[in-house]
Amino acid sequence: MAGSPRVYPESMEFQEQYDTLVGSDPAYEGRFIAGVWTTGIFCRPTCRAKIPKAENVEFFPTINEALHGGYRPCRLCRPMDGTKPVPPLVEKLRRAVEESADGRVSDKDLVAMGIEPSTARRRFQAYHGMTFHAYQRARRMGLALRDVKAGKPVIDVQLARGYESTSGFREAFTRIFGAPPRGARAGHCLLAQRIETPLGTMLALADEQGLRLLEFADRRGLERELAGLRRRLKCAVVPGSNAILEKTRQQLGRYFAGESLSFDLPLSPVGSDFQQRVWRELQRIPAGHTRSYAEMATKLGIPKGPRAVGRANGSNMLALVIPCHRVINADGSLCGYAGGIWRKQRLLEHERRHAP
Ligand SMILES: [Zn+2]
Numbered sequence: 001m002a003g004s005p006r007v008y009p010e011s012m013e014f015q016e017q018y019d020t021l022v023g024s025d026p027a028y029e030g031r032f033i034a035g036v037w038t039t040g041i042f043c044r045p046t047c048r049a050k051i052p053k054a055e056n057v058e059f060f061p062t063i064n065e066a067l068h069g070g071y072r073p074c075r076l077c078r079p080m081d082g083t084k085p086v087p088p089l090v091e092k093l094r095r096a097v098e099e100s101a102d103g104r105v106s107d108k109d110l111v112a113m114g115i116e117p118s119t120a121r122r123r124f125q126a127y128h129g130m131t132f133h134a135y136q137r138a139r140r141m142g143l144a145l146r147d148v149k150a151g152k153p154v155i156d157v158q159l160a161r162g163y164e165s166t167s168g169f170r171e172a173f174t175r176i177f178g179a180p181p182r183g184a185r186a187g188h189c190l191l192a193q194r195i196e197t198p199l200g201t202m203l204a205l206a207d208e209q210g211l212r213l214l215e216f217a218d219r220r221g222l223e224r225e226l227a228g229l230r231r232r233l234k235c236a237v238v239p240g241s242n243a244i245l246e247k248t249r250q251q252l253g254r255y256f257a258g259e260s261l262s263f264d265l266p267l268s269p270v271g272s273d274f275q276q277r278v279w280r281e282l283q284r285i286p287a288g289h290t291r292s293y294a295e296m297a298t299k300l301g302i303p304k305g306p307r308a309v310g311r312a313n314g315s316n317m318l319a320l321v322i323p324c325h326r327v328i329n330a331d332g333s334l335c336g337y338a339g340g341i342w343r344k345q346r347l348l349e350h351e352r353r354h355a356p
Pocket residue numbers: 042043044047048049074075076077078
């Protein structure tokens with residue numbers, strides 16, 4: 001399927017991109033983004049800053065993914081800016097996000113800076129084609145996910161390496177995932193893994209009961225879902241892995257490779273009885289097929305309930321595994337998908353191509 005996965009250090013592509021970074025070849029401009037782990041900054045392929053060691057670099061296909069990787073834009077090569085000068089207001093907004101402890105800048109903060117919030121939102125969107133809200137969300141989630149990447153807390157490693165402690169990892173992590181209880185056994189927490197896919201970074205959470213959440217990291221409303229899950233299960237989230245998360249990673253690999261579109265995982269979605277019924281029905285839609293909300297409602301024995309079905313569909317926290325992306329409008333057009341309509345479309349194309 002189209003779309004480029006993250007580039008792994010052992011790959012040929014990594015070597016090619018690293019050589020480009022060293023040689024500053026302008027032909028590669030726009031083809032990839034380089035993140036430097038030790039500084040937390042992402043750069044264009046042609047950046048003139050000091051060349052980082054290969055072991056400290058990772059490459060991303062897009063700016064969005066670099067942001068979700070926990071990186072902020074370099075001030076030297078300005079990877080988010082085109083040839084036009086950056087409006088001072090936009091620059092100020094980006095700085096404010098970097099300087100806030102947890103990547104959050106509220107309307108109140110803006111007013112305190114003498115900035116009118118609605119003007120700020122309009123200008124940011126006009127310049128970046130991305131809302132100021134989405135930018136902050138990417139930054140927060142990226143900071144929090146850095147800790148989840150290795151499947152273990154990396155804060156201590158970073159402090160040991162002399163990484164700035166002001167960079168907001170701990171704050172962002174705590175705000176999004178809750179304060180991990182000190183000395184608590186991992187069994188009492190939800191374990192979190194970050195999984196890279198050709199359609200972007202995913203976050204997977206599981207405990208010993210089963211998989212609780214699987215979502216694209218830039219999904220709208222993800223922080224709200226996480227807060228709800230923590231409240232319902234009365235637990236915090238800690239970076240870590242277990243057999244269920246390992247299986248999830250393997251099966252996602254096979255799914256995206258087109259080898260097997262079905263999942264065989266212990267699932268423990270948190271939701272009402274009605275939501276659970278809808279989610280079970282969703283799992284009966286075979287890969288390569290779609291259903292309308294009305295068809296779903298009829299199957300569930302509530303012919304007047306397509307709206308309720310739609311809501312339960314939207315509250316699914318196990319993307320792909322509970323295939324809510326296979327529900328479309330009665331006229332065949334695609335409708336809302338919190339992970340983005342473009343993803344829904346790519347998923348359906350992928351499944352049509354590889355369905356048995
Ligand atoms: Zn740079």
